[in-house]
Amino acid sequence: MRSQDWLILKHLYATKNITKAAQRLYISQPAFSSRLKQLEKEFGIKIVTRERRGVNFTPQGEYLAKSAEEMLLKIQEIKENIANMDREVVGTIKFGVSNFFTKYKLPRLLKLFKDRYPNVDFQVTTGWSRDMFHALYNKDVHIAFVRGDYPWLGRKQLLFEEQLCIASAKELDIADLPNLPRIDYKTDSLLKSLIEEWWTKTYLKPPFITMEVDQVDTCKEMVANGLGYAIMPSMILNGMEDIYKISLTDKEGEALLRKTWMLYHDESLELNVIKVFVAFIEDLDTQDMNGKIYEER
Numbered sequence: 001m002r003s004q005d006w007l008i009l010k011h012l013y014a015t016k017n018i019t020k021a022a023q024r025l026y027i028s029q030p031a032f033s034s035r036l037k038q039l040e041k042e043f044g045i046k047i048v049t050r051e052r053r054g055v056n057f058t059p060q061g062e063y064l065a066k067s068a069e070e071m072l073l074k075i076q077e078i079k080e081n082i083a084n085m086d087r088e089v090v091g092t093i094k095f096g097v098s099n100f101f102t103k104y105k106l107p108r109l110l111k112l113f114k115d116r117y118p119n120v121d122f123q124v125t126t127g128w129s130r131d132m133f134h135a136l137y138n139k140d141v142h143i144a145f146v147r148g149d150y151p152w153l154g155r156k157q158l159l160f161e162e163q164l165c166i167a168s169a170k171e172l173d174i175a176d177l178p179n180l181p182r183i184d185y186k187t188d189s190l191l192k193s194l195i196e197e198w199w200t201k202t203y204l205k206p207p208f209i210t211m212e213v214d215q216v217d218t219c220k221e222m223v224a225n226g227l228g229y230a231i232m233p234s235m236i237l238n239g240m241e242d243i244y245k246i247s248l249t250d251k252e253g254e255a256l257l258r259k260t261w262m263l264y265h266d267e268s269l270e271l272n273v274i275k276v277f278v279a280f281i282e283d284l285d286t287q288d289m290n291g292k293i294y295e296e297r
Helices: 003-015 018-024 029-043 059-085 099-104 106-116 129-137 174-179 189-202 216-224 266-270 272-287
Strands: 048-051 054-057 091-098 120-127 143-147 155-168 181-185 208-213 230-233 244-247 257-264
Touching: 003 018, 003 029, 003 054, 003 059, 018 029, 029 059, 054 059, 059 091, 091 099, 091 129, 091 272, 099 106, 099 120, 099 143, 106 120, 106 272, 120 129, 129 143, 129 189, 129 257, 143 272, 155 189, 155 216, 155 266, 155 272, 181 216, 181 230, 208 216, 216 230, 257 266, 257 272, 266 272
Parallel strands: 091 120, 091 143, 181 208
Antiparallel strands: 048 054, 143 257, 155 230, 155 244, 155 257
16 A cells, blocks of 8 residues: 555544545546555445445544555654664654744744755644653654653753743732732643742732733733733843833742653654754754844844
């Protein structure tokens, strides 16, 4: 079987619809159906039964489809290992990247790396840090960029730290926070827990939350327009000089920090392209300990 055949099975199993699966692979529906029939002939089984709204997989077809992801990974691994044999920096790096890092940091890093190693390709999956951590744990990606301290036993490198702060359009007294309107935003569970723990150790009253928005950028704009205060990592506020900021500390006066990490498996370094990328990031960090390479562009 060709790798395209495994992709056909993978996407058909995901969509349960020939038209949608064909669209995902940018091939015509007749060509898709023809190849599916060839696969049924090759294995001597019925892979799917057609229904009015899609398809149902037979037990044999379901087994074959569930093997597709494993086979595609194996094919990619074989290709990478072959490319790795001559020590050329070539291949595909699969990243799992937090939403914030994707928006503000990753494009610049990938451009710098691509300029130096033009034969490397990137496959990027984005989302919440916890999901990217799980993707790395399951070996769906080679490298994860996550925000927060996850229980990772493999290789890790600290990229930068941000102090949590209170952001407001005007000056305020931190003692008055429980009585002032607060704007919250959707974020990962680790950051929520860090903020909630600080709050419960600092105040006897719950926060007066008047808005809950879906994104931190929306929250930032609400704050800038004087609709309330918010608690967020300081890097979110880069370039907003008119915003009043109070850095958060614990009872001992230690800064409340949110760390951003690069995580990867030890065995990933067996791939030359991963080894070179890790060295590339380490070199950037060595050259600029203040993290200027990660500033917003």
